[in-house]
Amino acid sequence: MLEAIDVHADGLKRAALAAGPQAPVPNCPKWTVHDLVTHIAFVHGFAVGLATNRPVRPTPPTGWDDVLGWWDGQRLALREALGRAPETPAFSPYPGFTATVGDWTRRMAHETAIHRLDAESALADVPPTRFSPAFAADGIDEFLTYLLPRLGRNPGVRVTTPERTWTLGEPEAELDGTADDVYRALWGRPHQASITGDLAPLAAP
Numbered sequence: 340m341l342e343a344i345d346v347h348a349d350g351l352k353r354a355a356l357a358a359g360p361q362a363p364v365p366n367c368p369k370w371t372v373h374d375l376v377t378h379i380a381f382v383h384g385f386a387v388g389l390a391t392n393r394p395v396r397p398t399p400p401t402g403w404d405d406v407l408g409w410w411d412g413q414r415l416a417l418r419e420a421l422g423r424a425p426e427t428p429a430f431s432p433y434p435g436f437t438a439t440v441g442d443w444t445r446r447m448a449h450e451t452a453i454h455r456l457d458a459e460s461a462l463a464d465v466p467p468t469r470f471s472p473a474f475a476a477d478g479i480d481e482f483l484t485y486l487l488p489r490l491g492r493n494p495g496v497r498v499t500t501p502e503r504t505w506t507l508g509e510p511e512a513e514l515d516g517t518a519d520d521v522y523r524a525l526w527g528r529p530h531q532a533s534i535t536g537d538l539a540p541l542a543a544p
Contacts, residue, residue, distance in 0.1 A: 340441075341421055343448040343474065347455040348414055350468070351379065352407075354458035360403040366460040366528055373403055375461075379454050380410035383417045383447065389430045390420040390443045417447065433489035442485070449478045453526045460529075475518035476502055482525045483507060486544065494540035498525075512536030 360373035367375065377399050384397035397413070399406050425441030452470065459466055470478070479498060483505050487494070495508035500518040514521055516532030523530035526543045 340444045340448040341418065344417070344421075344444070344451050345414075347448070347451040348379075348383075351451065351455040351458045352376075352410075354455070354462055354466075358458065358461035362461040364457050364461045366457040370457075372458065372461050373406070375454060375457055376403075376410060377401075377406050379451065380406055380413055382450055383410065384413040386443050386447050387413065387416045387420045389432070389438070390417075390423075390440050392428070392430045394430045394432070421447070436489050445477070445481055445485075448474075449481055452478065453528065456523070456528055470519045470522060472500070472502055472518045475522040476500060478522045479505065479518060479525060482522075482543075487541070490544055492540060496536075496538070496541060510536075512538050512541075514538060 355372050355376050358372045360371065360376075362372045364370045364372060364375050370378075380399045381397060384399070385395075388394040388397075400409050421440055421444045423440050425439060425444065427440040429438045429440050429443055431438035452474070456468065459468060479500070483496075483498065487507075493508060495511040496505075497507075497510040497513045498505040498521060499513070499515045500521050502518060513535040514524055514532055515535075516524070516530070520530040520532040524532040524534065524538075525541060
C-alpha cells in the first residue's frame with residue numbers, strides 16, 4: 340500500500356502537470372486541476388497528523404507552484420509517518436472506532452488512486468489506467484467494510500466481482516462487474532459495471 344501511494348501520487352502529479360492548473364476535471368465537475376491538487380495535498384497532510392496521533396488541519400498555500408512544492412513535502416512526511424509498524428495505534432476521527440497506521444496507509448492508497456483517475460480525466464487524451472484485481476478488490480472491501488460503518492451507513496447491497504461477493508444487510512441493490520469497474524462505480528467514477536436497484540445509499544463520501 341505504501342508503494343501504491345507513491346505510484347498513484349506520481350501518476351496524479353504527472354497528469355496534473357500535463358493538464359495544467361485551470362483545466363476542468365470531468366470526474367469532479369466543480370473542480371479544476373488546481374482544486375484537485377490542493378485537495379490531495381491537504382488530505383496527505385491531514386493523514387500525517389492522524390497517523391502520528393497529532394491531528395491538525397493543514398493549510399495548503401494558494402499558488403500553483405507553491406501548492407505543488409508543499410504537496411511534495413507532505414508526501415515525504417506521509418511516507419515517514421506511514422513507515423511505522425502497521426498495527427501501531429493512530430488517531431481515529433470516527434467516534435467509537437479505533438485506527439492504526441495500517442488503516443491510514445490503506446485509506447491513503449485508495450484516496451490517491453481514485454484522485455489519480457480524476458487528474459487523468461482532465462487530459463485531452465485520457466490514459467487507459469486500470470487497477471489490478473487485487474488492488475481494486477481491496478478498495479471495494481475498504482469502502483464497504485471500513486468506510487461505510489464509520490460513516491454510519493448500513494445499506495442493503497450485494498457487490499459481486501469474479502473474485503468475491505460482498506453482501507451487506509438485506510440486498511435491495513446489486514452491483515456486478517470486474518473489480519476495477521465495481522471499484523470505480525462505488526466511488527462514482529465512470530465505469531462499466533452493472534447496477535440493479537438504487538445505489539444512492541452507497542454514495543461516496
